[in-house]
Amino acid sequence: MIHPFPAGVRIEEIDTGGATIHTRIGGTGPAVVMLHGFADTGDMWQPLAAALMASRTVVIPDLRGMGLSSQPTGGYDKKTQGVDIARVLDKLGIEKAQLVTHDIGNMVGYAFVAQFPSRVTRWAVLDAPLPGIGPWDEILKSPMLWHFNFRGPDMERLVAGRERIYLDRFWNELSATPSAIDEATRQHYATLYARPGNMHCAFEQFAAFTQDAADNQALTQMGKLAMPVLAMGGDKAFGTAQADVMRFVASDVTAQVIANSGHWLMEEQTEATVAAVSAFLGKS
Numbered sequence: 323m324i325h326p327f328p329a330g331v332r333i334e335e336i337d338t339g340g341a342t343i344h345t346r347i348g349g350t351g352p353a354v355v356m357l358h359g360f361a362d363t364g365d366m367w368q369p370l371a372a373a374l375m376a377s378r379t380v381v382i383p384d385l386r387g388m389g390l391s392s393q394p395t396g397g398y399d400k401k402t403q404g405v406d407i408a409r410v411l412d413k414l415g416i417e418k419a420q421l422v423t424h425d426i427g428n429m430v431g432y433a434f435v436a437q438f439p440s441r442v443t444r445w446a447v448l449d450a451p452l453p454g455i456g457p458w459d460e461i462l463k464s465p466m467l468w469h470f471n472f473r474g475p476d477m478e479r480l481v482a483g484r485e486r487i488y489l490d491r492f493w494n495e496l497s498a499t500p501s502a503i504d505e506a507t508r509q510h511y512a513t514l515y516a517r518p519g520n521m522h523c524a525f526e527q528f529a530a531f532t533q534d535a536a537d538n539q540a541l542t543q544m545g546k547l548a549m550p551v552l553a554m555g556g557d558k559a560f561g562t563a564q565a566d567v568m569r570f571v572a573s574d575v576t577a578q579v580i581a582n583s584g585h586w587l588m589e590e591q592t593e594a595t596v597a598a599v600s601a602f603l604g605k606s
Contacts, residue, residue: 323504323506323507324365324368324506324507324510325368325369325372326368327346327348327368327371327372328348328371328372328375330348330349330375331346331347331348331349331371331375331380332346332347332348333345333346333347334347334413334414336383336409336410336413336414337413338386338405338406338409338410338413339409340386340394340396340397340402340405340406341386341387341391341392341394341397341406342391342392343383343384343385343386343391343392343406343410344364344383344384344389344390344391345364345381345382345383345384345410345414346364346371346380346381346382346383347379347380347381347382347414348371348375348379348380349371349374349375349376349377349378349379349380350375350376350377350378350379351377351378351379352377352378352379352418352419352420352443353378353379353380353381353411353414353416353418353419353420354374354378354379354380354381354419354420354421354422354603355381355382355383355407355410355411355419355420355421355422356370356371356380356381356382356421356422356423356427357383357385357407357421357422357423357424357427357428357430357431358384358385358388358389358424358425358426358427359423359424359425359426359427359428359450360425360426360492360524360527360528361425361489361492361493361511361515362424362425362511362588363384363388363389363390363511363514364382364383364384364389365389365510365511366424366588366589367380367382367422367588369588369592369596370422370588370595370596370599370600373596373600374600374603377604378420378603379416381410381411381414381416381419383406383407383410385403385406385426385427385430385527386398386403386406386523387519387520387522387523387524387526387527388520388523388524388527389514389520390514393519393520393522393523398523398526398527398529398530399530399533399534399537400426400429400430400432400433400453400530400534400537400538401433401437401534401537401541403430403433403434404430404431404432404433404434404435404436404437404438405434405437406430407430407431407434408434408437408438408441411441417441418440418441418442418443419441419442419443420442420443420444420445420446420603421434421435421442421444421445421446422445422446422448422599422603423445423446423447423448424448424449424450424587424588425448425449425450425585426450426527427448427450428447428448428450428451428452429450429452429453429534431445431447432452432455432538432541432571433534433537433538433541435547435549436538436541436542436544436547436571437541439547439548439549442549443549444549444550444551444552444602444603444605445547445549445550445551445552445572446551446552446554446598446599446602446603447551447552447553447554447564447568448554448555448564448587448588448595449554449555449556449559449560449564449585449587450560450564450585451560451567452538452567452568452570452571453531453532453534453535453538454534454535454536454537454538454539455535455538455539455542455567455570455571456566456567456570457563457566457567458535466495466496469492469528470528470531471528472525472528473525473526473528473529474525477525478521478522478525481521482521483516485512485515485516485521486508486509486512486516488521489508489511489512489515490508493508493586496559496584496585496586497558497583497584497585497586497589497590498556498557498558498559498582498583498584498590499582499584499590502586502589502590502591503586503589503590507589538571542570542571546571546572546573547571547572547573548572548573548574549572549574550574550576550602550605551568551572551574551575551576552575552576552578552598552599552602553565553567553568553575553576553577553578554578554579554580554587554595554598554599555577555578555579555580556579556580556583556584556585556586556587556590556591557579557580557581557582557583558582558583558584559583559584559585560585561579562577562579564577565577576602578598580594580595580598581594583595
């Protein structure tokens with residue numbers, strides 16, 4: 323269920339030089355940045371924000387071209403989007419932050435952390451691979467991931483006006499229990515993705531994967547990340563494989579598997595996911 327963010331959360335439209343990033347900010351204390359993925363927006367993090375705001379400043383952007391952020395013609399490679407996140411923090415006067423990411427947010431998160439490693443103190447990574455890292459080439463062979471190459475003008479015409487049908491496929495097939503993504507949640511995100519231009523920009527996120535893979539392989543040459551990383555997978559999705567992937571890029575990785583969950587950890591197992599992330603962030 324989609325709930326409003328708690329009182330005290332404000333919205334800023336932050337110019338990063340290449341995009342205007344719709345960002346939610348609230349709470350008090352050290353900063354936590356939360357990055358969403360495909361079929362979600364920053365709205366997915368409301369339960370975690372509510373749990374953390376008494377002791378953390380939450381910073382929750384919509385990625386460029388997604389949600390209510392602007393729709394630039396380019397810059398959907400994750401390295402550029404990592405710079406978006408750095409500039410959001412710059413505009414807010416935040417030097418260091420903890421990081422929580424899911425899906426494409428993991429990919430933007432790695433590009434951000436790898437370029438600005440001193441700015442992230444802890445990172446919780448939820449259920450998605452990193453382009454070009456570890457078993458990426460094998461992962462690409464999965465028939466479940468046909469959508470990585472589903473893009474272009476004709477594909478956009480097929481999806482136009484049918485965004486809900488397209489998104490239902492992800493919520494249904496990549497979840498352990500499809501009913502955990504309830505009707506109100508589905509309607510909320512389908513409406514956002516149906517905004518003119520948003521599906522085009524979402525497809526551009528996938529179109530950049532080849533460039534992202536090359537960029538990530540270059541970024542790994544700078545050495546492994548040193549900050550603690552919590553690698554979380556749903557037991558019906560990435561499971562412990564999430565930690566296996568993260569050990570290619572980070573030296574201090576803890577694995578955690580969320581029971582009775584597919585890919586959509588925050589929606590399928592909200593309480594368990596919020597508890598696990600909160601406990602990990604609270605260790606600092």
